[in-house]
Amino acid sequence: MSRTAIHTDLAPKAIGPYSQAIRTGNNVYLSGQIGLDPKTGELVKGGVDAEAQRVFANLKAVSEASGKGLEQVVRVTVYLTDLVHFAKVNEIMAEYFHPPYPARVTVGVAALPRGALVEVDAVMAV
Numbered sequence: 001m002s003r004t005a006i007h008t009d010l011a012p013k014a015i016g017p018y019s020q021a022i023r024t025g026n027n028v029y030l031s032g033q034i035g036l037d038p039k040t041g042e043l044v045k046g047g048v049d050a051e052a053q054r055v056f057a058n059l060k061a062v063s064e065a066s067g068k069g070l071e072q073v074v075r076v077t078v079y080l081t082d083l084v085h086f087a088k089v090n091e092i093m094a095e096y097f098h099p100p101y102p103a104r105v106t107v108g109v110a111a112l113p114r115g116a117l118v119e120v121d122a123v124m125a126v
Helices: 047-065 083-096
Strands: 004-006 021-024 027-033 073-080 103-108 118-125
Touching: 021 047, 027 047, 027 073, 047 083, 047 118, 073 083, 083 103
Parallel strands: 073 103
Antiparallel strands: 004 021, 021 027, 027 118, 073 118
């Protein structure tokens, strides 16, 4: 099966040997996004609120670069360095996704790249 890399300058460049997303068949696999500003490559300031807004904006940009959008997302994984932020990330996620919401997993982790508080990846069915 063929694989096609997806890239947009509206989301941060990959900071390692991976693609922003890969399309294979009817699925698009979006790499994890942290709250990096695509213009500066730096983590946004303002805590979990600002980071989560940037994370979902980055995911939206990559999903739209695939030719679709967040409405095609069927699964999301949220990684949090502190589960106390769960409710806030839920609130912000609800600004970007609408019913029927994608399936989701939330995982508490010890650390994330660049000292981020939140990271999110996704799978789209297109």
